[in-house]
Amino acid sequence: MRDSRIGGEDKQSGLVQGTLHMLILKTLALEPMHGYGIGVRLEQISKGVFQVNAGSLFPALRRLERDGLITGNWRFTENNRRAKYYTLTASGRAKLKRETRDWAMQTTAIARILEASLGEW
Amino acid sequence: MPLLRRFIGGFRGLFRKTRAEQELDAELREFLDTAIEQKIRTGLSRGTAVRAARMELGNVEAVKDRVRDVGWESMLESFWRDVRYALRTLRRQPAFTLVALLILTPSIGLITTLLTLFSDTVLRPWSGVADVARVVRVYGIAPNLAERVGLSHPEYRYLAEHARAVAGLAAWRNETVRLDDDGDGATRITLMTANFFDVLTSNLERGRSFRAADDAPGAPQPVAVISADLWRRRFARDPQLSADESGSTECRSKLLVWRLERSRDRKAALRRSGFLWAP
Numbered sequence: 001m002r003d004s005r006i007g008g009e010d011k012q013s014g015l016v017q018g019t020l021h022m023l024i025l026k027t028l029a030l031e032p033m034h035g036y037g038i039g040v041r042l043e044q045i046s047k048g049v050f051q052v053n054a055g056s057l058f059p060a061l062r063r064l065e066r067d068g069l070i071t072g073n074w075r076f077t078e079n080n081r082r083a084k085y086y087t088l089t090a091s092g093r094a095k096l097k098r099e100t101r102d103w104a105m106q107t108t109a110i111a112r113i114l115e116a117s118l119g120e121w
Numbered sequence: 122m123p124l125l126r127r128f129i130g131g132f133r134g135l136f137r138k139t140r141a142e143q144e145l146d147a148e149l150r151e152f153l154d155t156a157i158e159q160k161i162r163t164g165l166s167r168g169t170a171v172r173a174a175r176m177e178l179g180n181v182e183a184v185k186d187r188v189r190d191v192g193w194e195s196m197l198e199s200f201w202r203d204v205r206y207a208l209r210t211l212r213r214q215p216a217f218t219l220v221a222l223l224i225l226t227p228s229i230g231l232i233t234t235l236l237t238l239f240s241d242t243v244l245r246p247w248s249g250v251a252d253v254a255r256v257v258r259v260y261g262i263a264p265n266l267a268e269r270v271g272l273s274h275p276e277y278r279y280l281a282e283h284a285r286a287v288a289g290l291a292a293w294r295n296e297t298v299r300l301d302d303d304g305d306g307a308t309r310i311t312l313m314t315a316n317f318f319d320v321l322t323s324n325l326e327r328g329r330s331f332r333a334a335d336d337a338p339g340a341p342q343p344v345a346v347i348s349a350d351l352w353r354r355r356f357a358r359d360p361q362l363s364a365d366e367s368g369s370t371e372c373r374s375k376l377l378v379w380r381l382e383r384s385r386d387r388k389a390a391l392r393r394s395g396f397l398w399a400p
Contacts, residue, residue, distance in 0.1 A: 035148060036155040054152060054178045055187055058145070062191040068126045079158065083151045084144070 020052065020060050021069075022103065025088060025096040028070055034083040035061060061086060069095050127192065145188055153178050251322035259290065277314070289320035310345075310397040317398070318346070345399040 027033060027041050038061075039052045064070045069092035072084045088096070156174035161167060178184070189195050211218045250256060260269035261276065272280070272292065281290040293313035315331035326349060335344050352358060 034151065034155070036152045036159075040159070054149065055180075055184045058148070058184055059187045059191050062188050066127055066192055077155075081151060081154065082147070083155070084148050 019103075020056060021064060022096065022099040023050070024057075024060055024064060025069065025092055025099070028086055028088045029093065029096055032085045032087040034077070034085050036083075038086070064092070068092075142185075145185060149178065149181055149184065255288075256321065257287070281314075289316060291317040291320040293317060310399060312399055345397055347397050351397065 023042055024038055027038050027045075030041075033041065035054070035057055039054075039057050042050050042052050061070070061072075065072055065086070068089060070086045071089055072086050074082055074084050077083045153174055156177055157167075157170045160170035160173050165173065259272070259280065261272045262268070263270045271294075274292070277290070277292040284290055291314045293311050296310050296312055298310050313336075315333050315336040318325065318330045325346065328346075331344065331346070347356075
């Protein structure tokens with residue numbers, strides 16, 4: 001939520017602004033993956049709610065790689081095709097932890113506000 | 122650290138542009154191939170799968186542009202492209218370039234001159250002092266009036282002896298006097314403690330600065346510092362006046378000349394401080 005640079009990317013993906021980086025980090029925390037795989041995994045886990053297109057995904061991957069949060073290595077896929085696999089770095093893991101904590105705090109606070117009734121004030 | 126990483130990453134990107142482009146091409150190709158393969162697996166015909174995968178990838182050049190825009194180096198590249206384009210255009214239209222230069226050059230010169238004058242006369246009235254940023258003014262507060270007032274001499278002496286936050290403390294008071302030959306009105310003078318010029322780290326062009334004994338009660342001979350402007354205007358650059366040993370009979374003082382390096386400094390200082398300083 002703090003990183004507003006990816007606003008444009010999020011708009012195209014239907015994501016809450018600033019969450020694409022966090023979701024990519026979370027996906028890579030599960031296992032190293034290539035670009036297409038990350039997009040598919042996000043769509044699967046969100047049950048089709050988030051569809052991240054290449055125009056959003058690749059700039060986000062470039063930013064994360066540039067910031068040292070993920071690292072990319074070329075290797076062969078199970079279909080014997082060369083692909084760039086991204087892995088979470090230690091900084092990326094720490095960043096994901098912070099972002100997840102912040103996100104939980106914010107969603108809890110928003111939920112409290114939305115569920116509040118007049119008598120509670 | 123992320124800032125440093127971004128800077129280094131951008132710098133690296135500038136020099137490994139071809140490799141980065143090739144990697145991006147390969148990555149997008151792989152994205153398309155995998156997408157086609159996955160769609161065929163779900164039962165689509167090859168043609169339909171290719172169309173669907175292309176739609177999913179979108180405009181490849183647009184995607185590449187968005188990836189290139191990540192990082193500060195893209196702005197630098199864009200700026201450099203604009204500069205080269207501008208230079209090419211100017212070279213193709215020499216007449217236009219000449220007219221533009223003839224208009225812009227004197228205009229920029231005029232504006233720079235005006236801004237320099239404005240800066241020296243209005244924005245930097247403390248010129249002549251070595252390090253203006255370190256100079257602070259100390260006031261007293263009158264409890265009943267709740268306003269700033271000057272300090273008494275004993276208060277000044279106490280502060281000068283005990284204050285540790287400042288390198289030096291000097292005091293002054295402005296007066297208006299009539300010099301012996303003042304035909305055209307009064308002269309503004311500033312009475313000050315002997316360390317005034319030392320605290321402000323101002324240098325004298327001639328003679329010596331005040332000594333501690335100069336402002337002690339019963340000092341043997343009164344001394345004064347005059348501005349270079351007063352020395353020239355009123356005393357016709359008389360070298361005797363600025364000599365350390367000789368005294369001016371008119372002022373009964375040794376006259377020393379405060380060096381102000383440029384004429385605009387001198388004017389600014391005169392406007393603010395008067396032009397005779399005495400302990």
